[in-house]
Amino acid sequence: MRFARYLSVMLVKLAIVATLILAFIAEVLDLVDNAGDIVDAGEGVSGILLYAGLRMPILLVHAMPLGTLIGALLTLALFARNSEISAMRSAGRGVFNIYLMMLPGALVLVILHSTLIDVVAPRAQSKLAIQITQRLENRQEGMRDTKITRLRVGDDIITFDRVSDRGRRLKEVRVYDRGPDKIVTARTTAREARWRDGKWTLSGAEKISWTRDTLSQKTPADGVWTTTMTPDDVLGALSPESRISLDSARKVLAGQQTPNAPLPFYETLVERVYAMPLGLIVMVLLAMPAALLNWRDVRSTRHMAFALLAGLGFLLTDGLLTTLGLTGVVRPTIGAWSGVAAFAVIGAFRIWRIDAGWKPARRGRPPVGLPAEAGA
Structure with missing residues (x-):
């Protein structure tokens, strides 16, 4: 129990650090594109800091899956370097048992991610839209804004x-x-x-x-x-990468709020509010082959490479299927959940093969003219 807590705490710490680093890199790139407009509007350094603070939650939402993968890989690599993984496996604990000990930490990350998706990010995006309207308001009255905003209401x-x-x-x-x-x-x-x-x-x-x-x-x-359009709908149309809360999406599906997109968009969004955080558990699952890392054997780095490629493949596949669901090409449930389910099966199969033992390599055929015993 104490070792499971140690593993989970290490996973949470490293995943949060990796997520923050990725989000800060994305923040810097975003400010390179938008800082000039903020300064031209006369908002100065305070306006840039406010914009950066409001953009950070949505960037954290996007960065957390990859940050969780990196955090899990670093956790396993550190434990392998200290020979703690070897000691655990010598005591009869397989890779699946190590995954179960890391699962509480993954669930903590799921809760944090869910809070960001459904609570923090929508509110930050709403305030960001208000900042954008105030920026437009501060411009000269005689200057015409050539950017036209469009939205669909019914x-x-x-x-x-x-x-x-x-x-x-x-x-x-x-x-x-x-x-x-x-x-x-x-x-x-x-x-x-x-x-x-x-x-x-x-x-x-x-x-x-x-x-x-x-x-x-x-x-x-x-x-x-x-x-049925409201000022909140106007602010949502102005906000880049606007995120809609679960409550708002359900109101749209119930006919209580104005839809600004096709209904499959909201249906997929409701499913993704649940599926996206659970993808963090899949990320930890895909990272588990890194437990075979041996710092004395360079060939073992292929397990780390496989885990990293599997996690990146999950991000790409899950994003593509989600887009197909949002646009109505596939059913919302399929678009939201199929990527998570497929890679969960891949990760579980990989762990099962590790714990069950790999098939021994085939012996090469003996040279011609030598008996089988000699070639053995």
Whole structure:
């Protein structure tokens, strides 16, 4: 029990350190691209620090699977170097027993990852979107922002040029009404849309209809704008790599919140909230062949290389299948879980082969003219 705690604590420490290093590297690269815009907006060093702090949670979400793999490999390598793995195997404990002793540490990492995915990252992304709107607000009023933001609300497409007041005020709004066949039937243009008392109000608005009965007929459209879009949806559209919490995704599927993407996106997202953290356990499982590392035998490094390649292959395959699920190419359950399940089987099979013993190498055939005993 004491040794299991020692293994788990070492795994958690090294995995967190590796995750932080990877996240800081990604943070530096991200600031290289965005620090200039922040400084041009007049926010200075404080604005850069605020941006870096708000971006860090989402970077940690992406870095933690690889950080867990690296942490597990380093843990096993350190124990192998101190001959602790050899002592454990001499006492009759196999690689699977070592994995079970590291499992509590992996579960701690799963809890941390789940908290980042569903609690910390969505809130940080929301505040980041507010910072972006404030940056737009601080620009000169006469300067037109050429970047157009688009989002889908139900079947309709909404675009706007500028945002202020934390998503409660939109400039140059265009609403494209679409029928069940996805064909545009009308377009509404408005100089401004403001959010007051839980509803949108359009000013300087005009609607043009393209149906057969009212082709190209223009009518004033000032007044209340009936839509399920909220300022939070506007902020979500502005935020790069926006993450949606499990609660928000469930509200969309229940029809209580505006969908900004196809429904398979939200269905896959709900599944990934559970599947993605469990991928950390799979990462530790794939790293276990590194327990065969022997610092006196260079050939044993192939076990470390196999573990590293298997972990990278899992990241690539899982990301590809998740993308297919988000876009509706495959079923959400398949996209979210198949990568985790497949590589869990691969990792378990690898451990079973290690504990069961490898097949002995085939003996070479004796040279011609020599008896079998002599060639043996």
